[in-house]
Amino acid sequence: MGRQPADHSGNDGSVCQNRPLYGIILSVYQIRIFCERIIRTSGSDPRKQDGTVMNHDHVRTRFAPSPTGFMHVGNLRTALYEYLIARSAGGRFILRIEDTDQKRQVEGALQRIFQTLADVGLQHDEGPDVGGPYAPYVQSERLSLYPEYAQQLIDSGHAYRCFCSQERLENLRREQEASGQVGGGYDRRCRDLSPADIETRLAAGTPFVIRQKMPLTGQTTFTDAVFGQITVENSELEDQVLLKSDGYPTYNFANVIDDHTMAITHVVRGSEYLSSTPKYNLLYSAFGWQPPVYVHLPLIVGDDGRKLSKRHGAVSFSDLTAEGYLPEAIINYIALLGWSPPDNRELFTLEALCEHFSVNRISKSPSVFDYQKLAWFNGEYIRQMTPDTFLRFSEPWFSQVCGPLAPEPARLLAELLQPRVSRLSDIPDMIHFLAEAAPIDPELYVNKKSKSTLETTRQILPLALARLEALEHWTRDDLHALLTGMAEAMSVKNGQIMWPVRIAIARQAVTPGGAIEVLLLLGQEESLKRIRAVCRFLQSLPQAE
């Protein structure tokens, strides 16, 4: 038990000398890798009866995004589950940046990743910004590692140099397509080159990649923590590229090396990796390493059943927050996309998730991202806020319509909005009428439930106007007394008074708050102005019989 420091690299900084190609990209790293000895239960099923993951003391998961400047909710959910698996087992959550594709670098992407994780509260224990015992945590800074391991594989007969040009590969693919077969894969021409052949090409400086030598027969089986046992024929496996001609590792290779050297115990990722996992396992066994526990997650799809992408709407964390969704709501919602608790609970803080999460309740079937349900969660979180908190969150949204408000009206507005808002971004539309009076629409004064008609309005509104003009204190209580007093005096329902007044000042059927609230928000001057305009308008109308 416990940690056993072990020098895994054997790297004395001289690796590059015999291989000029790598010399360019290598700086001298003295890497000492401490590897935890991972003790596993003997059974092939990594799940325990109670659904907890094993190795409570040593669980290490990693989130390994590539810096594309875009945090897809699918990735975010993966990060979340990785975090939860680690935390619920008292383990560690690591952030690693996978930037081996030089063509896809995006400026500021790293910051975006840090910020997003911070916003949602997924705090990592090790990573490029916080360091850790397995540094560096950025693949482009670990470049010296990969050729070393690739060479090891060549030496042991599990990999080979492939000198085929990209052109030849393209032609090959085109021919395969022409003959009707899709995805025929590399034809393994360089798999059995003679040593002399290889020497000649190396001497000539022919660029090469290093490919994994897949077994031609037999089958490979692995057990996934959610999908169970999966077996594929080795003949289906392509001799995939491990090291590109520029000396960079492919994702597939770097992943295995990094996960192992960083002592990652649980590899959590989307199910799109399911079919390439056997290749990973073959790599592990080629090195003689213990493969990690695999936890493949069902896909998050759009309402058309395909992988969620931009054409489905807002799919990145920043898109979602820009639309007024709260980080807590997003986390809560995506936690439930593909996982469910044993009871019917739906509202979970991150902390609660840590407590209740278990990998054996992760489902296998893909789930549709439902914006309506997200909005419901968002509304729940909004309603849970204290009035002050909600005021702070909503103020920027309503002041963009109303301008800066005095404390009292701002508090009132927030109070009215809080139970009615599901996304903060809905606020401007809801209160636009406060800033600008819409044209008068006589039809709006007709409402059956309030027993309001054009005729009653024509009678009542001028009366109400007169009284409101005379009102000394424009307060909730006085307005209420005035309006309900009128109804009582006239022996009509409150609605028959309230309706025309509210419509006259709001000019729309639906408003947050009733007549009194809208009167308060608008203030005496503006309210009277709008009512007068309506009275004038009604008088200009031809009298009904």
Next chain:
RNA sequence: GGCCCUAUAGUCAAGCGGUCAAGACGCCGCCCUCUCAAGGCGGAAACAGGAGUUCGAUUCUCCUUAGGGUCACCA
């Protein structure tokens, strides 16, 4: 197309041989009510199809069908 995976209401989902097949979102209705919300109550709505195993299949097995994923010097 090969390989892999998946299949309970529109959506998320519980179920792990015997249930009137939960719950939530959404939808509809009622209550509350000065509109709309919020809140309360109620309603409609599902085991893809076919064989087999079994006294008994939503549940186990097989086939079919339908969806999805994957087949790069991308991650």
